[in-house]
Amino acid sequence: MEFIQSLDYQILSFIVESVRSNFLTPIMLFITRLGDGGIVWLILAAICLVKKKTRPCGAAMLLSLVIGLLIGNLTIKPLVARPRPFLTYPELTNLVAQGGYSFPSAHAMSSFAAATVFYLFSRKHGHAAYGIPALILAALIALSRLYVCVHYPSDVLCGTLLGIVIAIISVWLITRSNAFRKNMQEDVPHEK
Numbered sequence: 001m002e003f004i005q006s007l008d009y010q011i012l013s014f015i016v017e018s019v020r021s022n023f024l025t026p027i028m029l030f031i032t033r034l035g036d037g038g039i040v041w042l043i044l045a046a047i048c049l050v051k052k053k054t055r056p057c058g059a060a061m062l063l064s065l066v067i068g069l070l071i072g073n074l075t076i077k078p079l080v081a082r083p084r085p086f087l088t089y090p091e092l093t094n095l096v097a098q099g100g101y102s103f104p105s106a107h108a109m110s111s112f113a114a115a116t117v118f119y120l121f122s123r124k125h126g127h128a129a130y131g132i133p134a135l136i137l138a139a140l141i142a143l144s145r146l147y148v149c150v151h152y153p154s155d156v157l158c159g160t161l162l163g164i165v166i167a168i169i170s171v172w173l174i175t176r177s178n179a180f181r182k183n184m185q186e187d188v189p190h191e192k
Helices: 002-019 024-034 036-050 055-080 106-124 128-147 153-187
Strands: none
Touching (some): 002 153, 024 128, 036 055, 036 106, 055 106, 055 153, 106 128, 106 153, 128 153
16 A cells, blocks of 8 residues: 555656646646536436437436445545545645545546446447547546646546446446336237
């Protein structure tokens, strides 16, 4: 654990000292705000829910966000109780106010959960290219959390991995429930 903490610190120090710039800072602040409350992903899910063809994708995105909230924010964060980097190392100045605990990154988790769902459904319907911008946005949101110094790299990595796993589970659950519902409708005799 000491090795990971040391590596986390070295990476964040490098970002603060060598990557931050007057040009990048407003861009990264905008990107990190896109992930606040999962709003960009909730909007995308709502858009998907409008059309019948994309409704399962929207449902799986919402499910992934709820699972992420329950597992990440309400379970893992309080159990691990890892302080934010700027609290442990005052020289790592944060660019946004952020309360709560650091591990795992909820921004990374929710972004990758929703974006992976969107990508998987896009790919399933022969439009994988539609899902790639969502994955790129998720990666940018995750990286922005390092830039603004409210997460350690290991927080972001674990949040990303958790998000991907949650997405796969959500897609499986929604696909399975839709197949079950379809089979039930086919098996029920219709009255004339």
